Amino acid sequence: MAKLEASEKSTDPDLIKLVDEQEVKDPETVKPQQVEQDGSDLLDVKVQKYLRGEGANLEVLRDKKLKSQLVFREKLYGQSAKAAVKHEQWLMPSEEGFLEPEGFEKTWRITQQSLLNEVDVNSSRKAFDMILPELGPYTMKYTSNGRYLVLGGRKGHLGLIDMLSFDLVKEFQVRETVRDVEFLHTEEFFSVAQKKNLYIYNRHGTEVHCLKEHGTPLRLQFLDKHFLLASLNTFGQLHYQDVTTGEIVANYRTGLGRTDVMRVNPYNSIIGVGHSCGKLTMWKPTSVKPLITMFCNPGPVTAIAFHNNGHLMATAGMDRNIKLWDIRKFEVLHTNFGHASTLDFSQKGLLAVGNRTHVHVWRDYSGNQKYGRYMTHEMVKGYQVNKVAFRPYEDVLGIGHSMGISSILIPGSGEPNFDSWVANPYETKKQRREKEVHSLLDKLPPETIMLEPKEIGTVKQPKQKEKKSKQEMEEEMEAAVGMAKGIKLKKKTKGRNKPSKRAKKKEKEVLKAKRPFVEQLLKEEQPFKKQRTMAEAEAELPVALQRFARKTAA
Known part of the structure; x- marks a missing residue:
């Protein structure tokens, strides 16, 4: 009952x-x-x-x-x-969904064909190969909700695909070298780094803007909370442009030569740039110099990736080492042997490593950021991997290679539950318009970009000067007097270079060096002197008047 x-x-x-x-x-x-x-x-x-x-x-x-x-x-x-x-x-379990081996079985030995034989029809449609041999290598980018995919071929081929219905929204040829593509705040606009300039197109393939101020761009990143489009050109210049007003917010020279390795940290919107000297610099639009300059690899940095929590970073270099860093302490957590030309973290923390004809996916089994092999995918012989990117809210990994685009299934990589107020793969036109208006109203200024965004709204504590002891001040005064005595005076005309005048000048320099230290000592000793004089005055008075003097002083 x-x-x-x-x-x-x-x-x-x-x-x-x-x-x-x-x-x-x-x-x-x-x-x-x-x-x-x-x-x-x-x-x-x-x-x-x-x-x-x-x-x-x-x-x-x-x-x-x-x-x-x-x-x-x-x-x-x-x-x-x-x-x-x-x-x-009613939500899907977030902690499950990974491949679980039985006995001596290894997950990285499970092939895509065996996965496709076991999954449902809708999931099997998400794995495909798009062969475009004459227009590659290809780069790609998903929207934040994972519904749309923009792809760009090096020979000028651009395409926009609806991944929910697998419809080709638009396909066109710019007849110019394409190095990178990036979505703006919605799928209605996307930017393309072409041979000479940076262009912005709408979903119908119409050229909306030609941004000549960026020079010849190599890499693009978009800061969605701030509506800033960041580009890195062939001269090593980093540009920030506000896409709502068209204003160039910042233009800085990295000073470390040409590079094409750039990634944005989704946690704090800090841009990470990898250089050929093995250094990695972190930038924000309101700072002329990099916030952080760290030596990551002995050779050139080839790839960077940031975890969604913002505290874990992966770097790869020509020294054939892939390192995992804790950005809070700027120290190496683990180092794995291997070469990577492209890296990407999934929503659930899986790390995709692309190199030549191999794609490896690593997983953190123990929870201490020690990654091990999870899945492996072999490309067709001759296919060179150019970029890997996880599709948000789906267990899918997109691969851009020299012969087109491929998509493979990676169980457990995507977040199964989406927040419709943040990213909705099934949003209508009305919902998209409302979301765009709200995001523009909630737009953050560039000054809010910092390493630790939790400091926004807090009061910065003033630095308290450490009080030096009397002995330290005397030592500093002696050092300043020694430097003053060692000053060489200029030789002047006859009558102005007498030994007495030279001695007076040296004495003035010594007094000038002593003055700040003597004044500080007097300030510190002044309250004690007042107390001594009052005590001495009380002692000189008769005993009957001493009590009266204390009351008047109080």
Whole structure:
């Protein structure tokens, strides 16, 4: 009976499991009140995950109007958190979805053909090969919701594909070298780094802008929270341009020669640039010099990738080492042997490594950032991998190579549950327009880009000067006096170069060097001198007047 009442009140599987366990242990002792108490405790634990931190301490407030407004807000937050908990049971499990071997079986020995034989029809459609042998090598980019794909061939071929329905939205030929492609804030516009200039096209293939200020671009990145288009040209110049106003926000020379390795950190929008000298620099648009300059590899840096959490970075170099870095401490976590021309992290933390005709996918099995082999894919002989990119919210890896585009299945790589307010693969035109308006209203200024974005809104503490001891100040004064005595005076005309005048000048230089130290010592000793003079004056007075002097001083 208790079990029936609990199942009518709640559909939470954890709560039903809890009731089942209690009924098996002692069916007679299970009471409705006990079940409700256990269910409320379990609900409170799950609600903590969706709350916005701890509630405000409203007991201290004296303003009744403000207090009532905050009480109403806290009530709304609690209701939304409880609604999220109730809908949690309908979400796909985020911790599962990876390949699980049995016995001595190895996951990297499972081929794509064996996967396609086991998956459903819709999943099997996501693996394909698009062969375009005369227009490669190809580069590619997915939208943030994973629905659209833009591809660019080195010989000038550009295409926009709807990956949900596999319809070709637009295909055209620019008859010019294409080095990189990048989506802007929506799939309506995308930028292309061509032979001489940077161009922006709409989804119909119409040229919207030609940005000549960027020079000859090699790599492109888009900062979606700030609406900034970043490019790196052949002279090693880094440009930031606001796509809403058309204004060039920043233009800096890296000073380390030509490079075509650039990636943006999704956590803090910092641009990472790899150089041929083995260094990696991190930039923001409001700083003339790089925020961080770190030596990553003895040889040229060939690829960079950032994890979605912003704290893990992977670099590859010509020294055939792939290193995983903790950016918070700027130290190497692990070093793996291997060469990579392209790297990419998935939403669930898998790392794709592309090199020549091989594509390897690594997985963090232990949770301590120690990656091991997860899956391997061999390209057809002669196909050279140019770029790898995981498709958001799908277990798919896109590969751009010398003979076209390929797509393979990587179980567990994509996030199974999407937030429709952030990225919705099934959004309509009206939803897209509303999202675009809201993103423009929420646009962040370039000044908010920093290494630790949590510092925004906090007060910077002033630096407190360390007080030097008397002995240290005396040592510094002696050093300054020694330097003043060693100054060589200019030889002047007859009558102005007498030994007495030279001695006076040297004495002036010595006094000038002593003055700041003497003034600081006097400031520190002044309050103690006042106390001494008052004590001495009290001692000179008669005993009957000493009490009167203390009261007047107080």
